[in-house]
Amino acid sequence: MKKIVVFCLLASFMFSCGSKKAVTKKKSSSRTKTEQVVIRKEPRVNSGSKENQEEVVNGVEVKITSTDEYIALFRGIAQEEMRLYGIPASITLAQGILESNSGKGRLAVEANNHFGIKCHDWTGDKIYHDDDASQECFRKYNDSKYSYRDHSLFLTQRSRYAALFKLKKEDYKGWARELRNAGYATDRKYPEKLISLIERYRLNKYDEEVLGDVYVKYEDEIGDFSIYYVERGDTMYSISKKFNISVEELKAVNNLSTTSLSVGQKLKIDKNLKETVAVTSKPKASVQTVTPNRYHIVGKGETLYSISKRYDMTVSELQKMNGLKDNALNIGQQLQVRPAN
Template sequence: MKRIIMLCLLTCFVFSCGTKKVAVKKKTSNKQRTEQVSIRKLPKETRKVGEEVEEVVNGVAVKIASTEDYIAAFKTVAQEEMRLYGIPASITIAQGILESNSGKGRLSVEANNHFGIKCHDWTGERIFHDDDADQECFRKYNDAKYSYRDHSLFLSQRSRYAALFKLKKEDYKGWAKELRKAGYATDKKYPDKLIDLIERYGLNQFDEEVLGNTYVKFEEPIYSGATYFVEKGDSMYSISKKFNMSIKELQDLNNLKSSSLSIGQELRINRNSEDTIAVVSGTKSPITNTVHIVGKGETLYSISKKYNISINELQQLNGLNDTGLSVGQRLKIKNQ
């Protein structure tokens, strides 16, 4: 009997030791797995509107409390980049304002990175920040001017932005639109945001200062007609802004119940005129359809077909003895 009792006690002891060993192993295994996947989350931006921040610009600590302060701090840097790389200062500053929240964003405050430039092949200091993915690597600079330089290099050394440098430097609207087209930003309103900042704060004056006597004020044509033909990329919003009217006015004038548009669609933009805008080689002319400006490749035949009149009528209206035309030549297409 004693032997049976001893055997039972021994069995219980062995079983209990085995269970503890298993439990310890599981605990150790769980701890290792936790350490491998642990990610430290950084605090999100909590700065208040109007709160003052300090940036290092050209080796000097500059305090920034507003967008105006930001512009004052970086206009000289942007102008220097324009002289060296040909990127309009107005565009550079507007992008800086938009992407750094006027210098108050975490990347600009803690890393002097105003354009969200990621590490890539960067070997210098870095900062980790949640962006498209958690804890992405961004470049960290000891002076914000180097962030502006990397922005210039980013645009000037990549082939997909080559079309930007074919535009006039005073054409900030063209630059804003081409940046979006080239894939710099996915936000469809990115060009409008840049243009709005430039015009609200008069940033194009910095372009004018750099260009000096070579500066030519760049303005879109003022359309005097009553009809607008929808182009690729147009929206009710962009057209209403172009002609200084509300979306509702535009819809009412054209008996539209929705905001959908199609390329080539004709829209009335003036209640009081019968004239329409002539379309010349895919672009709009700033004069009405009583006159046509000859575009590249156009002939009397193609123009006569466009306006549904005969070649003979065109010749008589314009006193032409032959069919020769020159680019830019003005042609009457109907009697006044």
């Protein structure tokens, strides 16, 4: 009887061990399935992890902190691309500002990629970044200037952008709208954003510098008036002095009740550029015309070319009248623009 009891206990113990082993095997099989390693077809490129990483512009490491700094760094590159590929510098700069967050975006800082150009058939270095989808592949450049060159090639080598190059180089509004029409961006407000940046920072002046005498301003003239775009630091008084008109006339022409201004605001300026004196002591202000000044005070952003056009003369005439040997000007410099009587 004891032998029978011992045999039964031994059999029960062996069955219990067998069950545990089966369970263990099953768990091990399940773990193997969930821990599969998926190898990327394109390995990740180390995009750098150091803090305050700087991007490279023309071989020099820089850290950009403002839009004005961005424009100062890239305007020359954008102008060179305009000369070579016919894309307005104003458009290229505005796209760079918008798409790279003025050079402060991750793709710009870590990959010198200012236009968000994806890999496609790219064989160079890459960076992975969340965009329309998770961890999309973007091109990585050794220098930001190559991002600008790739942007030029991107537009000139794709047939869907052919209509852009039928537009005048001065017509930045047309370029902004056609980029959206051609499918460059899905944002319906993309053209307005580019136009706003161009007018706020007067980026079209860089187009004018490239085109020179053939430049024709678009929508910068209304009847007997030209248009001035308010810049940072401008006041109603400084603008009135720049164009030799009174503050009161400037307000009256633009239907303004105060002297408050905003950057990018459009102001109408009398093309005749005559100095006026406003008489405000009477109920109805009258304006008396005075002989135009012989001198012009150089304002921010002005060039010999822009000043010569304003006074209907050539650059060489302006240089000769003022004894200038080159085109260099300083803000506040006095230039003679009319001969002595």
